Amino acid sequence: MYSRGQFAVMGNVGRKALRLYHEEGLLVPAYTSEENGYNYYSDEQLIILEKIKQFRKLGLSLYEIKQIIEGKAGEKEILESKILETDHLLKEMKDYSQESSHEETAVKEEQIDIVSFGSFNCIYVIENTERENLGMSVGKLYERASKEQIEIAGDHFALFDELNKSEFSMMTCLPVKSYGGADSIEVYEKKCLHINFTGGFSKVWKAHKKLRLYAEENSIELSDRIYEKYNRDMSVDIYYVVA
Numbered sequence: 001m002y003s004r005g006q007f008a009v010m011g012n013v014g015r016k017a018l019r020l021y022h023e024e025g026l027l028v029p030a031y032t033s034e035e036n037g038y039n040y041y042s043d044e045q046l047i048i049l050e051k052i053k054q055f056r057k058l059g060l061s062l063y064e065i066k067q068i069i070e071g072k073a074g075e076k077e078i079l080e081s082k083i084l085e086t087d088h089l090l091k092e093m094k095d096y097s098q099e100s101s102h103e104e105t106a107v108k109e110e111q112i113d114i115v116s117f118g119s120f121n122c123i124y125v126i127e128n129t130e131r132e133n134l135g136m137s138v139g140k141l142y143e144r145a146s147k148e149q150i151e152i153a154g155d156h157f158a159l160f161d162e163l164n165k166s167e168f169s170m171m172t173c174l175p176v177k178s179y180g181g182a183d184s185i186e187v188y189e190k191k192c193l194h195i196n197f198t199g200g201f202s203k204v205w206k207a208h209k210k211l212r213l214y215a216e217e218n219s220i221e222l223s224d225r226i227y228e229k230y231n232r233d234m235s236v237d238i239y240y241v242v243a
Contacts, residue, residue: 007041011049024062077143081135091234092200112195112214117239118188122173137172151177157229164224192239211240
């Protein structure tokens with residue numbers, strides 16, 4: 001067993017980081033002395049600490065790391081979703097380095113149309129509305145599909161629902177084939193305002209603003225439900241369901 005100080009030196013980590021990992025449940029001391037309240041760590045926890053440090057270097061959040069350590073999510077799926085997020089970030093950095101006039105022109109060229117959305121049979125994860133956790137949700141869905149041998153039938157998307165209420169929700173969905181479990185849903189919308197946005201994930205609010213303005217100018221009543229579909233070419237298809 002090692003004291004917190006000894007463990008910090010051996011693991012090449014600061015006291016602040018150890019305290020944070022303890023508070024977040026990532027690395028709880030193996031033993032706490034009843035006599036003096038001192039915390040002690042084991043040899044096995046050095047290996048866990050190295051994993052945490054490596055995952056942090058790769059950009060994983062503490063939440064994602066905890067899910068992996070506790071066996072609630074697969075390491076491979078989380079890393080693949082992080083690669084996808086990094087690809088999005090690189091694209092955004094390239095876009096940001098270009099002149100703002102070029103960015104504005106790109107947004108103006110994107111056309112709005114009225115289309116249907118679906119129909120899809122989906123497995124899903126209900127999460128909060130923070131997009132930063134989307135990669136975690138997607139990882140869970142792909143891991144589940146792999147474990148249960150469910151055939152994937154399309155790209156994942158997010159459903160934002162009941163947006164006019166205080167307790168609005170987000171559901172991350174993955175289209176699949178031939179699955180009729182109680183925890184699956186059918187998604188189909190007959191009429192939606194749609195735009196394909198290529199201006200970068202962090203600027204997707206511009207597309208939302210453009211859709212809402214279009215609806216106001218054309219007296220189109222919108223429901224409280226929105227879909228965002230994330231494509232492999234790094235674009236985002238946004239669908240506002242027409243009431």
